[in-house]
Amino acid sequence: MGQPPSPPTDEELVVRLRAGDAPALRLLMERYERSLYGYLRRLLGTEQDAEDAFQEVFLRVLRALDRFDSQRRFRPWLYAIATNLARNLHRRRATRRALTLDAPEAGGEGEALAARLAARDPEPAEAVESAERSRAVAAAVAALPEKGRAALVLYYYQGLSYEEIAQALEIPLGTVKSRIHNAMARLDRALAPRRKEVP
Secondary structure (H helix, E strand, O other), X not given: OXXXXXXXXXXXXXXXXXXXXXXXXXXXXXHHHHHHHHHHHHHHOOHHHHHHHHHHHHHHHHHOHHHOOOOOOHHHHHHHHHHHHHHHHHHHHHHHHHHOOOOEXXXXXXXXXXHHHHOOOOOOOOOOHHHHHHHHHHHHHHOOOHHHHHHHHHHHHOOXXXXXXXXXXXXXXXXXXXXXXXXHHHHHHHHHHXXXXXX
């Protein structure tokens, strides 16, 4: 008995997709469902935004198939599309937020966003320390500047190499290293007060 055939590479699936093989798209989406969704969730902050962006990323993949260089790897290209989409969503959010925090939220019951933020319930005091630490780290990562956050998340959470990040973000290798180093330094400073509180 021979060994079962190895699964197709991402690049082979792209070739099949270009040839009209629709199941190849489903295989790619399943393959990246957890990792890409997790990346988008960390960049965008909400599950709904991440779910919407995940679908949009693969729509953009379909639209840009003819521009994919088959000599390159698919994963950095996919993350480049995801990063650009997240960056555009952040810009749109920033523009809306800049208009006013006191304006009624679109689609809501007319309640001001500032009032909703003020009315949030505090975290329960009995929360487990590890959960608190996870929230603190997630908040510190979310507060990082967009460029540093993207590089850091791609490296530490998604496991991309420096070279793959350079391709995904379309920046030089040295810039990748610098952004990750600076992001880690910011995280260290942001979390330093918390470390002092731990007995």
